[in-house]
Amino acid sequence: MDVKKIYMDADALLEGHFKLSSGNHSEFYLQSAKVLEDPKTAKLLAEALAVQIRESGLKVDTVCAPALGGLIAGFALATALDVRFIFAERVEGIMTIRRGFEVNKDEKVLMCEDIITTGGSAMEAARAVEALGGEIVGAAALANRGFCKRENSDITRKENCKLPQDIPFFALADFTFEMYTPNACPLCKDGSEAIKPGSRGN
Numbered sequence: 001m002d003v004k005k006i007y008m009d010a011d012a013l014l015e016g017h018f019k020l021s022s023g024n025h026s027e028f029y030l031q032s033a034k035v036l037e038d039p040k041t042a043k044l045l046a047e048a049l050a051v052q053i054r055e056s057g058l059k060v061d062t063v064c065a066p067a068l069g070g071l072i073a074g075f076a077l078a079t080a081l082d083v084r085f086i087f088a089e090r091v092e093g094i095m096t097i098r099r100g101f102e103v104n105k106d107e108k109v110l111m112c113e114d115i116i117t118t119g120g121s122a123m124e125a126a127r128a129v130e131a132l133g134g135e136i137v138g139a140a141a142l143a144n145r146g147f148c149k150r151e152n153s154d155i156t157r158k159e160n161c162k163l164p165q166d167i168p169f170f171a172l173a174d175f176t177f178e179m180y181t182p183n184a185c186p187l188c189k190d191g192s193e194a195i196k197p198g199s200r201g202n
């Protein structure tokens with residue numbers, strides 16, 4: 001499965017000169033929601049991810065996603081794995097499990113996001129699950145930004161990866177592209193101007 005092509009075809013992976021929300025510049029911009037706007041594509045990607053997870057032998061009772069970014073990918077993955085789906089959301093800045101969702105003691109929970117960058121949101125949501133007695137057995141994402149080490153990839157884990165090393169991380173592809181501070185950006189040096197992807201309406 002050529003995940004990069006699927007993203008490109010859906011305009012979910014843009015090539016150009018972008019100003020990211022961090023303030024850094026990059027030649028690429030990822031807008032995962034775009035690849036998931038076609039439910040058939042979402043289903044296809046989630047099923048491929050579910051195959052990896054099943055083949056690993058990992059036992060999963062429930063998928064949990066941090067809102068908002070992980071909702072569609074998490075729901076699609078839970079459907080593909082035929083398990084329960086819950087989500088965590090921020091309440092006054094704190095990731096919280098609400099909506100009457102319950103987590104049983106030792107319930108095996110897989111955290112899911114659309115893209116894992118450092119895994120920060122997933123792990124914040126994981127803390128909320130653990131507080132209710134759940135056990136975090138793994139993490140999953142459609143794509144990995146290259147800071148964390150996923151199963152079946154030889155990318156090295158970077159220091160800022162927040163996923164624990166003792167649980168597996170499943171993703172379909174690594175999207176590792178350079179980010180530059182504005183004054184060290186080769187694209188700026190070539191004379192082009194960075195655009196905010198938000199200016200296109202997202």
Ligand code: ZN
Nearest residue numbers: 025185188194
């Ligand atoms: Zn630049």
